[in-house]
Amino acid sequence: MKRESVPLLDFLKETDGSILILTHENPDGDALGSALALYLFLKKKGKDVYVGCKDKVPHFLDFLPHVDEVISLPDGKFYDVGIIVDSAGFYRAGTEVNVGKRIRIDHHVGGEFYGRYDYIDPSAPATASLIYELIAKWDESAIDKEIATCIYAGLATDTGFFKYSNTNEYTFDLAKKLVHYGADPNYVYRMFSERESLGKMKLISKVLETLKLYEGGSVAGITIFDRFFKETGTQYSDSEGLVNYPRSLEGVEVAFAMIEKPEEGVWKVSLRSKVSADVSKIAERLGGGGHKYASGCKIKAQNYEEALDKLLTEIRKQLQIQGIGPYSASSEKIA
Ligand SMILES: [Mn+2]
Numbered sequence: 001m002k003r004e005s006v007p008l009l010d011f012l013k014e015t016d017g018s019i020l021i022l023t024h025e026n027p028d029g030d031a032l033g034s035a036l037a038l039y040l041f042l043k044k045k046g047k048d049v050y051v052g053c054k055d056k057v058p059h060f061l062d063f064l065p066h067v068d069e070v071i072s073l074p075d076g077k078f079y080d081v082g083i084i085v086d087s088a089g090f091y092r093a094g095t096e097v098n099v100g101k102r103i104r105i106d107h108h109v110g111g112e113f114y115g116r117y118d119y120i121d122p123s124a125p126a127t128a129s130l131i132y133e134l135i136a137k138w139d140e141s142a143i144d145k146e147i148a149t150c151i152y153a154g155l156a157t158d159t160g161f162f163k164y165s166n167t168n169e170y171t172f173d174l175a176k177k178l179v180h181y182g183a184d185p186n187y188v189y190r191m192f193s194e195r196e197s198l199g200k201m202k203l204i205s206k207v208l209e210t211l212k213l214y215e216g217g218s219v220a221g222i223t224i225f226d227r228f229f230k231e232t233g234t235q236y237s238d239s240e241g242l243v244n245y246p247r248s249l250e251g252v253e254v255a256f257a258m259i260e261k262p263e264e265g266v267w268k269v270s271l272r273s274k275v276s277a278d279v280s281k282i283a284e285r286l287g288g289g290g291h292k293y294a295s296g297c298k299i300k301a302q303n304y305e306e307a308l309d310k311l312l313t314e315i316r317k318q319l320q321i322q323g324i325g326p327y328s329a330s331s332e333k334i335a
């Protein structure tokens with residue numbers, strides 16, 4: 001379902017109440033980039049606006065302009081309006097949210113709806129691109145280097161720095177505009193991808209030891225046990241992006257990462273597809289959601305084996321429904 005930006009635009013122009021912009025827990029570049037871009041813009045427009053998140057800003061995003069203004073939620077305050085970005089619903093905030101009107105800006109398929117001010121477009125490469133559209137319709141001249149950098153960071157990270165299937169003419173067109181307004185592609189890439197710690201490298205090494213193939217090589221997965229974080233002095237946010245290792249194997253169509261979360265008693269699962277599998281269907285059947293190529297869910301189980309079994313059962317089901325076998329370059333048609 002596609003929702004228009006105009007009702008939201010009119011609402012934001014008129015409102016004089018307090019506005020809290022918030023992201024999902026464990027924010028990624030698109031979530032925080034989108035939230036900060038909208039926050040900086042609305043501040044310029046004289047709005048009483050705040051930006052918040054349950055988790056501490058992760059190291060790989062601490063270069064974003066004005067991250068020190070991100071409020072740690074819950075903060076016990078009431079806001080007239082809450083705008084959640086890049087999330088299928090307010091439940092994704094992972095914390096109590098005390099707001100009057102609820103609004104969602106997002107590019108995920110499905111999820112919760114809060115009314116006519118929601119701005120949702122699953123065809124958008126990133127939530128950040130929706131933020132751009134919203135701002136451009138209001139006052140494009142307000143886009144400065146800081147706002148452009150935040151939007152660019154969201155667009156770049158959600159497209160895997162312009163290589164995933166959501167990379168198209170529009171994506172480059174928008175990137176060009178953002179660079180024109182002052183975003184520096186090399187700076188954003190270096191800040192995001194080339195500031196790893198030695199601990200993170202040791203974590204990757206441990207995680208790669210768990211790499212396994214299933215279903216004749218069309219499925220690959222890694223497991224991140226909680227003890228790995230302790231052994232390497234890393235934390236949960238360091239697991240971001242590791243699912244791309246199993247995806248990079250030849251022949252793999254569905255890749256997954258299972259992350260142990262003992263404090264919640266669940267296994268957090270990240271799912272990725274390479275060409276044709278729709279991993280959002282797998283995630284949805286396990287109580288999660290996302291996009292065709294990138295989705296996630298949480299699995300409750302007595303132990304690791306049970307969680308893995310639940311996951312593999314749903315992956316197998318989806319591959320059967322779609323009639324997908326091991327993928328190779330020669331089987332990919334160039335249309
Ligand atoms: Mn996104």
